[in-house]
Amino acid sequence: MDALALLRDLNTTGRRTLPEQLPDTCLPKRLRAFVETNGTAKRRAYECAVLTTLRDEIKRGNVWIRGSKRFGKLDEFFLHEASWAARRQEFFRKAGLPAAPPEAATWLTTRLNAAYDRFLAALPTNTSVTFEKDGWHLSTDPAEALTPADEAGLAALRTWLRDKIPTIRLPELLIAVDNDLDWTRHFLPRGRRDTRTADEVCQVVATIMAYGCNLGPETMAQLTDRVSYEDIQRITDWYLHDEALRAALADMVNAMLALDTTQVWGDGSTSSSDGQLFLFPPRVLRRTYSHRLGDFVLEFYTFIADNYAPFYTVPIECTERDAPYVLDGLLYHESDLDPQEHYTDTHGYIELNFAAFPTFGKRFCPRIRGLHHQWLYRIDPRRDYGPLTPLVSQPKRTLHLDWITAHWDRMGQFFASFAAGQTTAAVALKRLLACGPRNHFNRAVRELGRVFKTIFILDYLTDPALRRRVRRGLLKGEQLHALARHVHYGKRGQTEGRDWQQQMSRASCLVLILATIISTGRSVRLIRCCATGTRWQRALIPPCCRTSARLAGTT
Helix, strand or coil, rough: HHHHHHHHHHHHHHHCCCCCCCCCCCCCHHHHHHHHCCEEEEEHHHHHHHHHHHHHHHHCCCCCCCCCCCCCCHHHHHHCCHHHHHHHHHHHHHHHCCCCCHHHHHHHHHHHHHHHHHHHHHHHCCEEEEEEEEEEECCCCCCCCHHHHHHHHHHHHHHHHHHHHCCEEEHHHHHHHHHHHHHHHHHHHHHCCCCCHHHHHHHHHHHHHHHCCCCCCHHHHHHHHCHHHHHHHHHHHCCCCCCHHHHHHHHHHHHHCCCHHHHHCCCCCEEEEEEEECCCCCCCCCCECCCCCEEEEEEEEHHHHHHHHEEEEEEEEECCCCCCHHHHCCCCCCCCCCCCCCCCHHCCHHHHHHHHHHHHCCEEEEEECCCCCCCCCCCCCCCCCCHHHHHHHHHHHHHHHHHHHCHHHHHHHHHHHHHHHHCHHHHHHHHHHHCCCCCCCHHHHHHHHHHHHHHHHHHHCCHHHHHHHHHHHHHHHHHHHHHHHHHCCCHHCCCCCCCCCHHHHHHHHHHHHHHHHCCCCHHHHHHHHHHHHCCCHHHCCCCCCCCCCCCECCC
């Protein structure tokens, strides 16, 4: 700060020469050599060195910017002391973690040693892991082959579904689901929700399709009858906000939980998340270049449960790491889902997530690319680790429990702030990541994450069923992306949105339509009821959209 004050004084007074006594103790040794030449300090070199050091200290959390979310004071992300004192015992009890730091050290040591015991006990019959001079290797699990009888049954089922399930227009599908769930009420004034008309419902459906299908309000108004551009824009300006979109999606997801069809797919106890890239040509501040696609793109990060229910989405920049947003979907969705096991790919993996998930009673199971390059850690150096001894005997592979116990209560206070509304998980984790390993609190959280990461890797190598669950969970996300490509077809798949709110509306409308299509098994029955007239006569439902796109229902 003394160096910054000197630079401000030089810029204010217009002086060009530096004083003889420079505040240079803050500069690292690698930069001091560039500042002085033959005993004379250079003004430009000194200014660059001070600003470079300032940047590094801001990233480490030693210096903060008042009012900033990403580079604010780290203590601002913690729950207040009085609130934490009232929540402390209940927080550790719900997470299943010991509240006292000495008990935490014993508990973590027991958990890690038990994971090593399970791995070594199953090693003689484990054909997936082999040990060589350069380390260990994990072989690929064989594909699950179907018997000829199962193949014939699957072919017969596909034929039956193709013959029995009708083709339906997307607007009729949205209206039919609304007949049962009333999800459009969230986009109308409170006084009109109980007395709404068919025209108002069609206006809401047209607005959702305008952004979910990427057609835009002007094009959608030209394709519809009795729905004008002013109607779509009015709903967009006044009612298409985050609360309404999340509430409508929660109604859809809760209804899917009650379907017998979705129970065959899963009970909602596991989930996965993955990002999907869309071309993003508008010249706005929140756009980044993807070398993978060779163009500017925007990423929709979507969460899906094992019963194919998409329950959360958020738009992010393609150059951002997905990992800080993983906890957002699990903590801030409004449905009745409560996944206990979550799967991501490598982009969603950081060691901080391994530390955060157990504090909420959940299990983090990423599929890490190059898993054999990941380090395994130990706590007890006296025990025998069998074939793993050469891998964990190095000094850097020994965990420091004293770092964890010194910040154990502070870590609970930090993670409790996520659910209490003090801050969001994505903002707090990005700030903690920016601090770097030189920050003592970051170092303690990273050590805790390494404990749970080692436990997960050992279980992943031992349990083929866990590997299948992770693979199937991520494949369900890929299937959702394939469906999203067909729905988000307008403007050749190039999404829009000049600010974050517009981008969020497009992503949420898309997920809302996807949830409606996935629950088509229920919607087909409702369409038949609507044909005879239950809540509204079919004559009152105008043809909302006269596009040539047809969506075939799937159970």
